[in-house]
Amino acid sequence: MEKINRRSFIKNVTAGAAAVTAVAAVGCKPGEQKSASEEKQLGEMSHRVHNTSGDVVSLLGYGGMRWPTVGSGRNAPLDQEEINRLIDYAYNHGVNYYDTSPRYCQGHSEEAMGIALSKYPRNTYFIATKLSNMSPGDMSFEASKRMYENSFKFLQVDYIDYYLLHNIQGIAQFQQRFIDNGMLDYLKKEKEAGRIRHLGFSFHGNKECFDYLIDNYTWDFVQIQMNYMDYRNGQRASGNVDGEYVYNRLAEKNTQAIIMEPLLGGRLSSMVPPLTERLKAQRPDRSVASWAFRFLGSFPNILTILSGMTYMEHLVENVETFSPIEPCSEDDFALLEDIAKAILDYPMINCNYCNYCMPCPYGLDIPGIFQNYNKCINEGQFAFSSHDENYKKARRAFLVNYDRAVPTERQAKHCIGCRQCVPECPQRINIPATMQMVDDYVEKLKQNLEF
Amino acid sequence: MKLRKLRVALAIVFSLLITLLFLDFTGTLHAWFSWLASIQLVPAILASNFIIVIALLVITFLFGRTYCSVLCPLGVFQDSVCWINRKAKKYPYHYRKPLTWLRIVFLVIMAAGLILAIPAVYTILDPYSTFGQMASNLFAPVYKWINNLFAGIAEHYNSYAFYHVDVWVKVGASFVVAVIFFVGLYFANRKWGRIYCNAVCPVGTFLGFISRFSIYKPVIDTDKCVNCTVCEKKCKASCINSKEHKIDYSRCVVCMDCLDNCTHDAIHYVATNPFKKNTAAVPAESDSAQKSRRTFLTVLGLSIAGAAKAQTQNATEGLSKIDGGIATLLPKQAPARGNRIVPPGAQSLKHLSAKCTACGLCISSCKNHVLRPSSDLSHFMQPEMSFEKGYCRPECHECSVVCPSDAIKPITVEEKSSIQIGHAVWNQALCVVLNDSVECGNCATHCPNGAIVMVPTDPSVRNSLKIPTIDEARCIGCGTCEYVCPARPISAIHVEGHDVHKFI
Numbered sequence: 044m045e046k047i048n049r050r051s052f053i054k055n056v057t058a059g060a061a062a063v064t065a066v067a068a069v070g071c072k073p074g075e076q077k078s079a080s081e082e083k084q085l086g087e088m089s090h091r092v093h094n095t096s097g098d099v100v101s102l103l104g105y106g107g108m109r110w111p112t113v114g115s116g117r118n119a120p121l122d123q124e125e126i127n128r129l130i131d132y133a134y135n136h137g138v139n140y141y142d143t144s145p146r147y148c149q150g151h152s153e154e155a156m157g158i159a160l161s162k163y164p165r166n167t168y169f170i171a172t173k174l175s176n177m178s179p180g181d182m183s184f185e186a187s188k189r190m191y192e193n194s195f196k197f198l199q200v201d202y203i204d205y206y207l208l209h210n211i212q213g214i215a216q217f218q219q220r221f222i223d224n225g226m227l228d229y230l231k232k233e234k235e236a237g238r239i240r241h242l243g244f245s246f247h248g249n250k251e252c253f254d255y256l257i258d259n260y261t262w263d264f265v266q267i268q269m270n271y272m273d274y275r276n277g278q279r280a281s282g283n284v285d286g287e288y289v290y291n292r293l294a295e296k297n298t299q300a301i302i303m304e305p306l307l308g309g310r311l312s313s314m315v316p317p318l319t320e321r322l323k324a325q326r327p328d329r330s331v332a333s334w335a336f337r338f339l340g341s342f343p344n345i346l347t348i349l350s351g352m353t354y355m356e357h358l359v360e361n362v363e364t365f366s367p368i369e370p371c372s373e374d375d376f377a378l379l380e381d382i383a384k385a386i387l388d389y390p391m392i393n394c395n396y397c398n399y400c401m402p403c404p405y406g407l408d409i410p411g412i413f414q415n416y417n418k419c420i421n422e423g424q425f426a427f428s429s430h431d432e433n434y435k436k437a438r439r440a441f442l443v444n445y446d447r448a449v450p451t452e453r454q455a456k457h458c459i460g461c462r463q464c465v466p467e468c469p470q471r472i473n474i475p476a477t478m479q480m481v482d483d484y485v486e487k488l489k490q491n492l493e494f
Numbered sequence: 495m496k497l498r499k500l501r502v503a504l505a506i507v508f509s510l511l512i513t514l515l516f517l518d519f520t521g522t523l524h525a526w527f528s529w530l531a532s533i534q535l536v537p538a539i540l541a542s543n544f545i546i547v548i549a550l551l552v553i554t555f556l557f558g559r560t561y562c563s564v565l566c567p568l569g570v571f572q573d574s575v576c577w578i579n580r581k582a583k584k585y586p587y588h589y590r591k592p593l594t595w596l597r598i599v600f601l602v603i604m605a606a607g608l609i610l611a612i613p614a615v616y617t618i619l620d621p622y623s624t625f626g627q628m629a630s631n632l633f634a635p636v637y638k639w640i641n642n643l644f645a646g647i648a649e650h651y652n653s654y655a656f657y658h659v660d661v662w663v664k665v666g667a668s669f670v671v672a673v674i675f676f677v678g679l680y681f682a683n684r685k686w687g688r689i690y691c692n693a694v695c696p697v698g699t700f701l702g703f704i705s706r707f708s709i710y711k712p713v714i715d716t717d718k719c720v721n722c723t724v725c726e727k728k729c730k731a732s733c734i735n736s737k738e739h740k741i742d743y744s745r746c747v748v749c750m751d752c753l754d755n756c757t758h759d760a761i762h763y764v765a766t767n768p769f770k771k772n773t774a775a776v777p778a779e780s781d782s783a784q785k786s787r788r789t790f791l792t793v794l795g796l797s798i799a800g801a802a803k804a805q806t807q808n809a810t811e812g813l814s815k816i817d818g819g820i821a822t823l824l825p826k827q828a829p830a831r832g833n834r835i836v837p838p839g840a841q842s843l844k845h846l847s848a849k850c851t852a853c854g855l856c857i858s859s860c861k862n863h864v865l866r867p868s869s870d871l872s873h874f875m876q877p878e879m880s881f882e883k884g885y886c887r888p889e890c891h892e893c894s895v896v897c898p899s900d901a902i903k904p905i906t907v908e909e910k911s912s913i914q915i916g917h918a919v920w921n922q923a924l925c926v927v928l929n930d931s932v933e934c935g936n937c938a939t940h941c942p943n944g945a946i947v948m949v950p951t952d953p954s955v956r957n958s959l960k961i962p963t964i965d966e967a968r969c970i971g972c973g974t975c976e977y978v979c980p981a982r983p984i985s986a987i988h989v990e991g992h993d994v995h996k997f998i
Contacts, residue, residue, distance in 0.1 A: 108817075117820035150816040178815035398818035404930075405980045406823040443657040447649055451884075452823055456940065459980045461932035467815075479939070490889040 085366040088137030091346050094299060095263065096240065098204070100140050100169060100347045102340060103365040105133050106303065107143035107152040108397060109351035117401065117408065121148055121155050129358055130159035134168065136362045140347045142171040142301075143198070144209055145190050146399075153197035161199040170198055171301075173209035173245065174230070176220050177399075177467070184224040191230070195238075202237060205301075206230065207266055208244035210399075210469055214252050245303065247469035250284040257296055264346060265293055266301040268469075270311055271338045271379040273304075276387060282471040290342060299346040302339055306350065308395030311335040315389060315421055318382055325378065332357075333364040338379050340368035390425075391417050392477055393470050400464035400474060408453040409464060409474060415448035416481055429493050438488045445485065455482040497763055498750035501563055509570035515896065516629035516858040517637040519659050524859055524896050531855055531898035533565060534622040535697050539608065540849045541900035554701045558708040558748040561701055562691055568621040568679075569691060569747065571628070575683045576730055585727035587687050589735045592742055597692070597699040604696035611844075614874045617852030621695050622898075624675050626853030627867075627875065631672035634858055635661045660883065664857065664866035668875050687730035692745040702744035709765050712752055714739040718760035725752035725761060826882035827983040829921075835879040835971060835991035837865065837886070838913040839894035839902040842994040843873075849901035850876045856893035856902060862886065864973065865893060877902075879915075881973035881989070888942055888972070911942070914998045916971025916991040918946070918964045924986035927951070927959050937962050937975035937987050945969035946987075962987060967998065 089102040110126050112119035130141075141160060143152045153172060160168055172194045176187045195201065208227070211217050221227040233239045241263035246253060257265070269286035276285070293300050306312045312332035313319075322331050339348050352358040371379070394413035403409055419425050423433070424440035431437065445454065458478035465474055487494050512530045514523050531537060538546035550561055562569040579586070600619065607615025617623050638661045645656040663669050682689050691698040705711075714725075716739050726736035729752055733745035752761050833843075837856065840846040852875035857865045862884035867875040877893070879886065891910050894902045905913065918937075927934045928951070938946040945968035948960035962975075964987075971989045979985035 117818060146815065146817045149818045180815065401817065402819040402821045404821055406821045408820060440654050443654045446657060452826075453820070456978055457936070457980065459926065459932070459934040459936040460939070461930075461934065463932070489887065 085136070085363060088362070088366045089340065089368040091299070093241070093264070093346060094297065098169060098240075101138045101365070102345075102347055102368055103138055103336075103361055104140035104142055104171075104301070104347035104349040105130070105138055106349040106351035107141065107156050108147045109353045110148050110152060110155060111353050117411075118149075121151050123155055123158060126155050127159045129352065129355060130156070132355065132358055133352075133362070134160075134163060136366070138362070139167065140169045140171065140205075140349075142205075142349050144173040144175045145194060145197075146175040146177070146209075153194055157198040157200070165200065169204040170200055171205035171207065172198065172203055173207040174221070174226065175209040176226075177210055182220050182224060184226060184229070187220075187224060187226045188229065191233075202240060204240045205264065206234075206239045206242055211244050211246050211252065211256065212248045212466075212469070214255050217252070217256065243301070246289070247283055247471075249282075250288060253284055253289055253292065257292060257298070262298055264299050264301055265289075266303055266349075267293070268304045269300070269302050269339065270305050270307060270335055272307060272311065272383045272386060274338075274383070275380065276383055283469075290344065294344040299344055300342075301346050302348040304395055305335050305339055305348050306332055308397065310386075310391065310395070310417065313421055314382075314386065316423060318385055321378070321382065325375075329364075330360055332360065334375075334379060334382075336361065336364045337369055337371050337375070340365070341370035341376075389420050391420055392481075393472055395470060397469065399467045399469060403464060405457060405459055405461070406453050407455070407458055407478070408449045409478075411449045411453070412455050412478065412481055413472075415445055416484075418448075419444055426488070429487070429491075438491075442485070442488055455479070455485065458482075498754045501560070501748070501750050504564045505570045505573065508565055509567045512567045512625075513629055513633060515855060516626060517634050519634075519638065519641075519858075519861060521859060521861065521892050524892060528855075528896045528898070531622070531853065531896065534853075534898060535561070535700075536616060536620040536622055536851050537853065537899035540616075540851060541898065543900070550701075551704060554704045555708055557710045558705040558743065558746060559698070559701050560748050562688075562698055562747040563749050566621055566625075566697070567629075568625040568695075569688070571625060572679060572683045572688060572690065573730070573749065575680055576687065579684050582684075585724070586684075587727055587729055587732050589726050589729075589737075590686075590732040592733075592745060593693045596694075597702070600694050601696045601699045611848040613847045613850060613852065613876055614871055617850070617875050618671075619694075619696050620851040620853070621691075621697055623851040623853045623875075626851075626855055626858075627668060627672040628676050630854040630858040631663075631669045632676055660863060662863075662883070665869050667869040668854070668867035671875065687732055688745075688747060689732075691747065692731055692733070698747075699744075705746065705748075706744045708743065710763060711743055711766055712741060712746065712748065712750070712761050712763050713766060714741065715760045715762060718758050720758055720760070722757070724755050724757070728752060728755045824982040826985065828880045828882055829976075829984050829988040831988065831990060833916070833991040833993065834868065834870070834873075835916045835973075835989055837877065837879060837893045837902055838910045838915050838970075838995060839891070839897070839905040840915075840995065841903060843991070844993070846876060846901050847873050849899050850897075851899050851901075852876045853898065855896045855898065859892045859896045861890060861892065879973065879989075879991075881976040881985075883977075885973040885977040909997075912970065912998050913995050914970045914992065915995050916989045917966045917969040918971070918975050918987050919990055920962055920964060921984075921986045921988065922961075924981040924984060925961060926980050926986065927961050929981075931959065933959060934980065935960060935962065936978045936980060940974045940978045941969075942972060942974060943968045943970055946975060970998065 090099050091102055092099055111122045113122045141156055143156050145153055148155070160170070174187060174191060176182050176190060181187060181190060194203065208221050230239060230242060234242050243262045243264040243266060244256065245266035246256070247268060267286065267289045268283070269290060274286040290300055312330065312335070314331060319331055322334055336348060339345060350361055352361060392413040394410060394417070396410040396414055398410055400409045419441045424437045424444065426434045426437040455478040458475055460475040462475060468474060486492070508530065511523070511527050515527060515531060518524065532541070532543065533546050533550070535547065535550055538550070554561060563573070564570070603615060604619045606612070607619070638659050641656060642658050642661070645658040648654070648656040679690055719739060721736065723736045726734045730749060731745045731747050733742035734752060735741070750763065753763060836843060836846045852867065854867060854875070856877050857867060864879050864881060864884055864886050865877045866880060868878045888911060889907055891905055891907050894905045922928065926932060935948045938948050945965045946962045947965060949963050950958045951961050952958040971991065973989050975987045976985045976989055979987050
């Protein structure tokens with residue numbers, strides 16, 4: 044009785060709050076917003092078929108790394124009511140692939156998705172989760188097996204559709220995590236027993252490692268980072284292998300690719316005004332993000348494209364882009380290649396805000412610092428030189444934004460260079476050096492130095 | 495009529511600007527109006543600024559204690575309390591005999607304090623300093639909260655017009671003193687008007703000696719006076735003896751209220767022969783209760799100051815790694831320093847002690863949260879430095895710009911970079927390199943003078959972790975290393991102040 048009361052109370056409160064915010068923000072109720080998008084008469088969600096199992100998978104997959112929280116702050120709990128609402132909308136609009144990991148969202152992503160999805164018939168959605176035994180404490184067979192078994196419990200399922208060896212970055216690390224402890228053999232047996240339907244891996248590494256993995260083992264699918272930036276400029280941007288090479292090797296092996304980081308954590312959905320203008324000029328009514336999805340949607344050997352949609356408006360927009368997807372023309376490809384090169388001219392930090400580096404033992408808000416830096420570049424509040432025309436404005440905006448985004452005791456100046464975060468970063472960012480770079484920039488502004 | 499309005503208008507302008515000096519955390523006003531603090535009498539005396547002192551004395555000789563009604567922010571503060579309370583009681587005051595002995599005692603204490611350089615005396619008795627403490631401890635936080643409210647709104651609309659600033663009680667003792675003064679003055683003022691100015695304030699007493707003989711003064715025209723006693727009952731200074739038609743000019747702060755309130759036009763502000771005796775000297779009454787106030791204040795302040803408790807470092811949970819979250823940070827605590835640190839420009843501990851009235855203007859203007867009032871009796875409420883919330887940044891010399899009493903002499907930022915105010919000391923037991931076995935060196939990375947050199951813990955082992963060593967000759971004591979040190983709550987490297995600052 045008490046439980047029901049509490050639950051309905053919370054429901055009413057959150058619904059009320061949501062309505063108020065929605066009215067304040069857009070001046071219409073959430074229901075109207077939804078019907079407005081349906082008025083556009085969406086076509087059917089694009090699908091791809093898995094080449095061995097015949098699974099019909101929606102081309103837009105839901106990534107579970109960026110769920111909304113109640114309030115802001117890095118330790119804020121997940122907003123289950125909102126997650127339910129997001130998953131309901133996605134499910135009802137044909138999204139049937141849901142990807143998560145035991146490590147995401149401070150370890151709460153699987154559980155939250157289990158709660159939201161369990162009300163739907165098990166055979167109407169696909170679950171992907173991972174063996175995320177990246178830190179030495181989790182690498183033993185026992186710890187890894189426990190992690191695997193917990194996924195079933197949290198997701199409330201008795202089989203997993205797509206199981207991944209998470210975040211392989213190098214051959215030695217692969218051996219240590221999956222071969223030496225016997226985990227890969229164990230997982231293969233689990234697949235035979237039907238508890239895993241497809242076995243694959245997710246990859247953030249160099250060419251040698253990738254070749255080693257696909258030449259020596261067979262996989263049901265492989266999850267790779269690909270987008271129009273990384274497609275040909277991966278080496279320059281992150282030091283990882285280019286998406287084009289990886290994609291082509293998979294196509295050659297007839298292994299389908301699942302795409303992660305299609306938007307690079309938002310860096311391809313919000314960019315500097317001159318580049319936004321070029322894309323908008325081509326398609327005034329479509330979002331900048333839609334270009335990144337259409338680019339990927341043009342490749343046939345892709346099974347699904349994951350997007351970690353935190354907000355309803357992103358989900359609604361992406362569903363529209365994928366219902367159905369409109370592939371890129373030759374001109375579009377040329378334009379995007381050009382845009383990718385132009386982005387590299389800006390001193391953006393290559394961070395996708397995945398939070399793998401967190402928590403920093405010395406309290407830094409690593410993604411917060413990088414995100415603020417990139418945001419200021421994106422919004423034209425960055426001074427390339429103290430002689431810039433907008434220097435005074437950019438200086439103030441950057442410094443005010445910095446203090447707003449990150450408390451002073453968590454800013455770049457406090458990075459001691461212990462390097463504990465460095466192996467965690469899938470984008471291969473030299474975090475301590477980048478922190479030094481950010482702090483140097485801040486010092487130039489604060490001291491009003493000439494540069 | 496016009497004279498009172500002029501007085502009120504000038505008082506509002508001066509006091510508002512001087513208050514804003516304490517409130518403005520951006521430092522914009524300091525460039526234009528810091529002279530307002532320099533024309534305060536005690537800071538001018540301490541700064542040996544004789545031109546100002548003489549000018550103030552001449553003004554007083556000409557016009558009476560206009561200083562107390564216009565220039566003194568504590569006087570104007572009291573007048574505003576009167577103004578706020580004017581509706582509660584229509585005729586709040588009456589003539590009282592002067593407390594001459596008490597006044598002389600406080601003046602002698604003050605003079606002795608100034609001559610013998612006992613900071614606790616003049617920091618407590620200087621009215622400007624008292625106002626400064628109230629402004630920086632009580633008004634500034636309110637001002638900052640209001641700013642933060644706007645900052646919140648600005649952030650919502652993505653505007654940079656306002657930004658958030660930290661509001662914190664710098665030192666409990668100084669805060670308590672400010673509260674006591676505020677509450678005490680408020681209630682004393684409600685009942686007895688300018689009692690503080692005419693019983694305690696040594697500046698008031700000093701200027702009273704001169705204003706007694708001032709040329710321009712309010713005079714009662716006995717031909718027109720109908721003995722209605724309104725002027726007496728409206729006199730904040732309780733100095734009008736309406737029965738005898740006499741005014742005690744040593745206490746009169748020339749507020750002109752009597753002129754305005756007289757319905758029979760019987761009081762005029764006119765030039766007189768300064769040496770014609772106007773009021774009879776009245777024997778003073780002693781008030782022993784007030785004498786012990788100062789000691790009471792300092793004792794109370796000290797007892798509250800001694801409440802800093804050490805916390806233990808929390809252990810990180812040894813569970814498997816998850817993504818996201820943020821580590822809890824223990825708030826930093828000030829280390830125990832052998833010698834206090836005072837800002838560059840102060841020249842020496844002795845110089846600062848002797849010159850500083852503890853108005854707190856430098857503390858209010860410190861954007862980097864470094865300066866705070868001392869809680870040590872021997873230099874009570876005078877500024878000292880600590881680096882928990884920030885460090886003495888290279889581009890800032892604000893405190894030396896605003897100091898009205900020359901306690902912190904004006905220096906340029908270039909000079910500052912080579913003034914050694916102290917030196918860093920490494921505390922091996924707290925260093926994270928040794929405790930956490932990690933690479934660090936943040937102190938060396940950020941040292942502006944390259945005074946910290948990292949050396950291997952074990953020279954015989956290749957790639958052994960490096961620990962900081964300090965080149966004391968190059969260290970200027972800016973506190974950057976102390977601020978950026980990751981050891982919490984107490985930094986593993988801290989600054990010890992020097993008695994005498996020197997150029998390196």
